Amino acid sequence: MPHHLPDPQSEAAWESYVEDFRRSAHDSVEWIAQYLINIRHMPVQSRIRPGQLVDALPAEAPNHGESFSAILSDFQRQILPAVTQWNHPGFMAYFGTSASTPGILAEMLIAAMNTNGLHWQTSPAVAELEQVALGWLRQWLGLPKEFFGIIYDTASTSTMHALICAREKAEPQSRQDGMRAGLVIYTSEQAHSSVEKGAMAVGFGQNHVRKVPTDALFRMKPDALRALIEADLNAGLRPCAIVATIGTTSSTSVDPVAECAALAEEFKLWLHVDCAYAGPCALLPECAHHFKGIERADSVVTNPHKWLMTQMDCSTFYTRHPQILRQALSLVPEYLRASEDPRAVHLMDYGVPLGHRFRSLKLWFILRYFGRDGVMEFLRRHIALAQKFAAWVDADKRFERVAPVPFSTVCFRLRQRQGESREQSDERNKRLLEKVNQSPKIFLSHTALNGRYVIRIAIGNIATGEQDIELAWKLVQEAAE
Ligand SMILES: Cc1ncc(COP(=O)(O)O)c(C=O)c1O
Numbered sequence: 001m002p003h004h005l006p007d008p009q010s011e012a013a014w015e016s017y018v019e020d021f022r023r024s025a026h027d028s029v030e031w032i033a034q035y036l037i038n039i040r041h042m043p044v045q046s047r048i049r050p051g052q053l054v055d056a057l058p059a060e061a062p063n064h065g066e067s068f069s070a071i072l073s074d075f076q077r078q079i080l081p082a083v084t085q086w087n088h089p090g091f092m093a094y095f096g097t098s099a100s101t102p103g104i105l106a107e108m109l110i111a112a113m114n115t116n117g118l119h120w121q122t123s124p125a126v127a128e129l130e131q132v133a134l135g136w137l138r139q140w141l142g143l144p145k146e147f148f149g150i151i152y153d154t155a156s157t158s159t160m161h162a163l164i165c166a167r168e169k170a171e172p173q174s175r176q177d178g179m180r181a182g183l184v185i186y187t188s189e190q191a192h193s194s195v196e197k198g199a200m201a202v203g204f205g206q207n208h209v210r211k212v213p214t215d216a217l218f219r220m221k222p223d224a225l226r227a228l229i230e231a232d233l234n235a236g237l238r239p240c241a242i243v244a245t246i247g248t249t250s251s252t253s254v255d256p257v258a259e260c261a262a263l264a265e266e267f268k269l270w271l272h273v274d275c276a277y278a279g280p281c282a283l284l285p286e287c288a289h290h291f292k293g294i295e296r297a298d299s300v301v302t303n304p305h306k307w308l309m310t311q312m313d314c315s316t317f318y319t320r321h322p323q324i325l326r327q328a329l330s331l332v333p334e335y336l337r338a339s340e341d342p343r344a345v346h347l348m349d350y351g352v353p354l355g356h357r358f359r360s361l362k363l364w365f366i367l368r369y370f371g372r373d374g375v376m377e378f379l380r381r382h383i384a385l386a387q388k389f390a391a392w393v394d395a396d397k398r399f400e401r402v403a404p405v406p407f408s409t410v411c412f413r414l415r416q417r418q419g420e421s422r423e424q425s426d427e428r429n430k431r432l433l434e435k436v437n438q439s440p441k442i443f444l445s446h447t448a449l450n451g452r453y454v455i456r457i458a459i460g461n462i463a464t465g466e467q468d469i470e471l472a473w474k475l476v477q478e479a480a481e
Pocket residue numbers: 095153154155156157192194245247248249274275276277303315
């Protein structure tokens with residue numbers, strides 16, 4: 001057969017095309033199940049050299065269609081070794097994620113239907129299930145009913161949309177005339193780089209992003225925030241938005257959101273809260289204090305594709321002012337004109353992208369499959385493992401823990417020795433991490449805190465258990481010079 005393209009005129013040809021898929025799909029589901037069962041025994045990090053995969057694959061696409069079996073066999077032989085396994089229980093770098101099984105199933109169905117929710121009519125299910133699933137998650141986050149939710153690809157995109165809203169509120173004519181210089185964003189020096197990147201993309205400019213100093217526990221200092229806002233006002237600039245973080249990327253520190261909210265209200269600024277990683281913990285009564293004030297935010301982002309067992313990509317953005325988001329971004333050419341029924345939500349009106357994937361289906365599957373109890377246990381398990389790891393660090397005099405552990409991430413380093421320079425001490429920590437990461441079973445990452453090299457272990461995978469953190473700690477101890 002020169003190719004597999006079915007003849008649309010022939011029912012038999014269409015059926016044979018689908019049957020070809022059915023046979024291979026069964027094999028693929030078998031493969032996925034075996035992959036998940038054996039994931040612990042696979043190397044967590046890919047060891048290929050840069051360019052190795054590119055060099056190994058043909059530089060040109062095939063002229064003639066190939067069989068599923070040939071493609072799947074090359075996937076296993078050539079692609080898989082180049083994959084770093086984020087599903088691995090020993091993946092404790094960055095922020096861990098997991099592809100849970102209900103999410104895998106939902107992604108298959110999403111891919112099969114390939115429906116695209118531009119506006120309500122192009123797929124009512126996309127528009128309406130997103131409201132339902134995000135309504136459930138909104139309640140878990142403790143956000144009031146008036147918050148509208150939408151799914152974007154990443155937290156970076158969500159935060160960029162928050163900044164678009166902030167600009168729209170401060171300067172409604174910017175949509176027509178472009179933005180005037182001088183609007184200023186305030187965020188902590190520990191905030192994720194996506195805040196600054198969003199400010200670059202939206203037109204605030206890096207020079208108009210103030211990095212507010214933090215205290216000894218890496219939390220934004222409200223006094224310093226006030227001083228910066230007042231200084232900018234005195235200089236004739238226009239303070240526009242505060243971005244606070246619950247669970248910063250380096251140390252998972254928690255900004256004082258209630259105090260930020262008070263300042264935002266006093267100076268009429270937009271308050272965006274980034275809880276991309278820690279958001280799901282709002283469900284836990286013992287974590288409620290970290291989320292105090294979130295209900296006063298103008299917008300919030302959390303990423304189910306981080307600590308809520310959801311596969312990439314799924315970032316949920318909430319705002320209490322959907323009309324501002326819409327004002328900023330709705331632009332409807334004639335061919336997209338659709339129902340004016342107020343219950344027909346057109347997702348294209350609430351974001352830069354026109355096309356809208358059916359991501360809510362996987363979130364809905366996951367929230368239903370695990371339920372509130374399951375999610376709470378999942379989070380508590382990881383918090384308890386992190387506490388255990390932190391206690392091991394604290395009990396070993398060679399190490400110091402450099403930040404509190406409010407969630408499931410521990411930051412630690414080898415103590416600086418007497419007579420050792422800061423650089424030598426940082427180098428020793430770097431070597432330790434390199435040695436640990438030589439193991440195919442564990443992957444940790446690093447960051448900088450107070451200008452020092454710091455090792456980070458972040459627990460967030462559904463498969464991670466006590467044996468994995470025990471192994472990580474054993475490897476860390478063995479690698480300590
Ligand atoms: C607090 C925080 N915000 C935003 C991001 C960016 O996430 P994304 O990759 O979804 O853009 C991260 C990434 O780790 C993060 O930790």
